[in-house]
Amino acid sequence: MQNSLERQDLREIGHAAVEWAAAYYDSLRQRRLTRPTTAAAVRAMLDPALPREGCDFSELLQAIDGVVAEYSRHNAHPRFFGYVASPGVAVASAAALIAATLNINVTGWRSGPVAAEMEHLTVGWLKEMIGYPADAMGLLVSGGSMANLSALAAARAVRGCGPVYTTEETHFSIKKAARLLGMGPVRIVATDSSLRMDPAALTRAIGHDRAAGLAPSLVAASAGTAGTGVVDPLAEIARVARAHDLWLHADGAYGALAAMAPSARPLFAGIAEADSVSLDPHKWLYLPVGTGCVLYRDSAAARAAFSDTAEYIRVIGLEHDEAFAFWDYGPELSRPFRALPLWMLVKSVGAKALADCIEENLASARYFGELVSKTEDLELLTPVGLSVFCFRYHPRGFLGDLDALNERVLLRLQQSGSSYLSNTKVRGAFALRGCVLNFRTTRRDMEILLEDVITAARSL
Numbered sequence: 115m116q117n118s119l120e121r122q123d124l125r126e127i128g129h130a131a132v133e134w135a136a137a138y139y140d141s142l143r144q145r146r147l148t149r150p151t152t153a154a155a156v157r158a159m160l161d162p163a164l165p166r167e168g169c170d171f172s173e174l175l176q177a178i179d180g181v182v183a184e185y186s187r188h189n190a191h192p193r194f195f196g197y198v199a200s201p202g203v204a205v206a207s208a209a210a211l212i213a214a215t216l217n218i219n220v221t222g223w224r225s226g227p228v229a230a231e232m233e234h235l236t237v238g239w240l241k242e243m244i245g246y247p248a249d250a251m252g253l254l255v256s257g258g259s260m261a262n263l264s265a266l267a268a269a270r271a272v273r274g275c276g277p278v279y280t281t282e283e284t285h286f287s288i289k290k291a292a293r294l295l296g297m298g299p300v301r302i303v304a305t306d307s308s309l310r311m312d313p314a315a316l317t318r319a320i321g322h323d324r325a326a327g328l329a330p331s332l333v334a335a336s337a338g339t340a341g342t343g344v345v346d347p348l349a350e351i352a353r354v355a356r357a358h359d360l361w362l363h364a365d366g367a368y369g370a371l372a373a374m375a376p377s378a379r380p381l382f383a384g385i386a387e388a389d390s391v392s393l394d395p396h397k398w399l400y401l402p403v404g405t406g407c408v409l410y411r412d413s414a415a416a417r418a419a420f421s422d423t424a425e426y427i428r429v430i431g432l433e434h435d436e437a438f439a440f441w442d443y444g445p446e447l448s449r450p451f452r453a454l455p456l457w458m459l460v461k462s463v464g465a466k467a468l469a470d471c472i473e474e475n476l477a478s479a480r481y482f483g484e485l486v487s488k489t490e491d492l493e494l495l496t497p498v499g500l501s502v503f504c505f506r507y508h509p510r511g512f513l514g515d516l517d518a519l520n521e522r523v524l525l526r527l528q529q530s531g532s533s534y535l536s537n538t539k540v541r542g543a544f545a546l547r548g549c550v551l552n553f554r555t556t557r558r559d560m561e562i563l564l565e566d567v568i569t570a571a572r573s574l
């Protein structure tokens with residue numbers, strides 16, 4: 115007799131799930147971005163008792179529809195501009211089903227010959243998209259934080275644990291990685307008037323440390339900061355790093371794939387000089403959360419950091435490419451089939467369509483910057499950087515606390531459910547911050563955002 119796990123029929127539950135997912139995508143524009151609730155209310159809705167018996171799949175879908183979707187923030191919504199969001203795309207929903215069905219554990223070539231080769235292939239495409247050397251090595255990881263950690267681990271293996279140079283604008287995962295790896299101290303290098311790392315200040319900081327007998331190890335530059343979208347002067351920083359024998363890491367988790375857009379490409383001219391790069395297909399290639407990538411110019415450095423073996427995983431009877439193991443180049447052993455959604459996306463729409471969408475996102479952000487500049491009582495706090503805009507409400511004659519006022523505007527806007535921004539600080543001032551990272555977003559959405567911000571501000 116079949117047990118109840120064997121009795122589950124994918125045709126039946128899969129069709130229902132696909133219908134649900136398609137209806138979800140169709141409903142995005144009609145949905146409130148967020149629905150106010152509390153942790154206790156959500157816990158109660160999730161029915162915490164351990165189920166002794168199973169239930170029908172239709173009951174699960176009801177809970178997904180009425181609770182999970184209803185009380186989640188919709189990152190795929192065209193007016194979700196918060197943080198650096200992964201919007202998700204239909205072909206990746208299909209890929210998730212197929213990847214879970216094949217359930218290949220992509221530890222190495224032996225575990226999944228096609229999955230391993232597909233990962234090499236898609237990582238090669240990513241290198242081409244951003245203009246990184248074709249002979250560099252790379253692998254897919256869970257996201258930008260893990261890519262940064264992996265890159266710093268490779269740097270540490272060949273350059274030691276000495277001081278790390280970065281800026282105030284750099285993503286916090288760099289500092290976290292340095293701390294976890296015992297690297298440091300982390301030096302905050304001054305930025306120029308555009309919030310870009312100042313190469314002269316970097317040179318000085320390295321000089322001070324050398325004079326004090328320290329052995330500087332790494333410069334972490336940003337190829338698109340999360341806060342303001344700034345790209346550091348990568349070519350100049352690379353020259354400083356080379357001159358002082360430091361490892362250069364470029365954190366392009368948010369920005370690097372903008373190199374595909376002709377209007378942004380020149381900003382990334384120096385990225386090929388970096389010893390390692392982080393870039394996230396789950397950001398600007400629109401894939402759902404879970405696909406990041408780390409690239410290393412020198413695969414031996416990554417091997418020095420990660421290579422290990424044990425009798426129970428020793429590769430027997432295979433050589434050369436067929437003996438390849440991802441665990442020699444990154445922290446994970448068990449790894450999901452991350453290349454599949456990436457491969458299916460790029461194959462199904464082509465690189466040109468993706469580049470066009472990125473270009474349109476950049477143009478939408480610039481368009482919003484123009485709208486803000488033309489609107490009374492709103493001011494841009496810094497020029498639009500890639501697809502990030504930072505601005506604030508500044509009513510004429512207002513002499514009170516602008517930071518506190520704008521915090522209230524932000525909360526009111528988020529509660530409206532129509533548009534969503536997040537926050538950052540620009541040179542110490544509280545900023546309403548948005549990032550256009552969704553192929554569903556139109557210029558009209560930028561106009562609606564402006565209307566929503568004005569409504570939220572005037573309602574206070």
Ligand SMILES: Cc1ncc(COP(=O)(O)O)c(C=O)c1O
Nearest residue numbers: 198257258259285339340367368
């Ligand atoms: C520049 C930058 N680096 C690193 C990260 C961390 O990436 P993840 O959230 O995928 O770990 C982010 C996330 O937004 C980012 O913008």
